[in-house]
Amino acid sequence: xxxxxxxxxxxxxxxxxxxxxxxxxxxxxxxxxxxxxxxxxxxxxxxxxxxxxxxxxxxxxxxxxxxxxxxxxxxxxxxxxxxxxxxxxxxxxxxxxxxxxxxxxxxxxxxxxxxxxxxxxxxxxxxxxxxxxxxxxxxxxxxxxxxxxxxxxxxxxxxxxxxxxxxxxxxxxxxxxxxxxxxxxxxxxxxxxx
Numbered sequence: 001x002x003x004x005x006x007x008x009x010x011x012x013x014x015x016x017x018x019x020x021x022x023x024x025x026x027x028x029x030x031x032x033x034x035x036x037x038x039x040x041x042x043x044x045x046x047x048x049x050x051x052x053x054x055x056x057x058x059x060x061x062x063x064x065x066x067x068x069x070x071x072x073x074x075x076x077x078x079x080x081x082x083x084x085x086x087x088x089x090x091x092x093x094x095x096x097x098x099x100x101x102x103x104x105x106x107x108x109x110x111x112x113x114x115x116x117x118x119x120x121x122x123x124x125x126x127x128x129x130x131x132x133x134x135x136x137x138x139x140x141x142x143x144x145x146x147x148x149x150x151x152x153x154x155x156x157x158x159x160x161x162x163x164x165x166x167x168x169x170x171x172x173x174x175x176x177x178x179x180x181x182x183x184x185x186x187x188x189x190x191x192x193x194x
Contacts (some may be wrong), residue, residue: 001023013018021059023078025112026067028034034093036048039081040070042056043088043183044147044157044158044160044170044171044183044184045066045176045177045180045181045182046145046156046157046158046180046181047065047066047157047177047179047180047181048063048091048154048155048156049061049063049074049148049154049155049156049157050063050093050154050155051153051154051155052075052086052150052153052154052155053153054189055074055076055091056076056107056110057076057077057078057111058075058077058078058109059075060073060074060109061073061074061075062096062106063093063157063179064177064178064187065093065157065160065180066115066157066160066171066176066177066180067167067171067173067174067176067177068165068173068174068177069174069175069176070095070097070164070170070177070178071095071096071097071104071106071108072090072095072096072186073093073094073096073105073109073116073150074091074092074106074146074155074185075091075092075093075109075128076090076091077090077091077092077111077114077128077129078090078111078114079114079129080129081114081128081129082129082130082131082147083131083132083147083161084117084152084156085133085148085149085150086155090149091148092145093145093148093157093158094126094132094143094144094145094146094191095143095144095145095146095162095164096114096130096142097144097151097164097165097166098117098119098121098124098139098165099118099124099139099140099141099142099143099144099162100119100121100122100124100137100139100140101119101122101165102119102165102166103119103121103122103124104120105117105119105126105143108120110125111129113125113127114127114128114171115135115138116125116128116137116143117126117136118137119137119139122137122138122140122143123136123137124136124137124138124139124141125137125194126139126142126143128143131145131166132144132145132189133163136173140161142161142162143162144158144160144161144162144163144164144165145161145162145163146159146160147159147160154190157180
């Protein structure tokens, strides 16, 4: 058999290969699901960020989480967003450090676009309705999103998806943010044989 004969697939082989590839793709989690699972496996502290009623649409509020050295912002977008909380699912929080080279994004929120940027270093801009996906310039990674939860009238931070720029681990090499309460991983009790 020549080398050219080995490169050709029969129709049946092509269909089987395609079906197996498709099935394997269905079994793999999306990037967002994988990040959320990773964040869920890491035990993050809980921190009250702000009262639900205190947020004004289009006005970002700065806070630090999970470490004091990690700047973030929370904003009510006025439009539903991926990972959004609150009655309108429009409240989101993200790192204030660009994922490309760590440029500060503070003061760069664009309410008309529901985006943050451009970064002062290389003009990266991130869509806050779509999990902080980069939409312009040099950044190739989503902006790390702070996982929020509403507890009564309070919005609390409970985790982070993605790695905050400049850190090897979101919870190491720094001081826990003021107001953050450490929590322990809940470990299921072993099942004893009867």
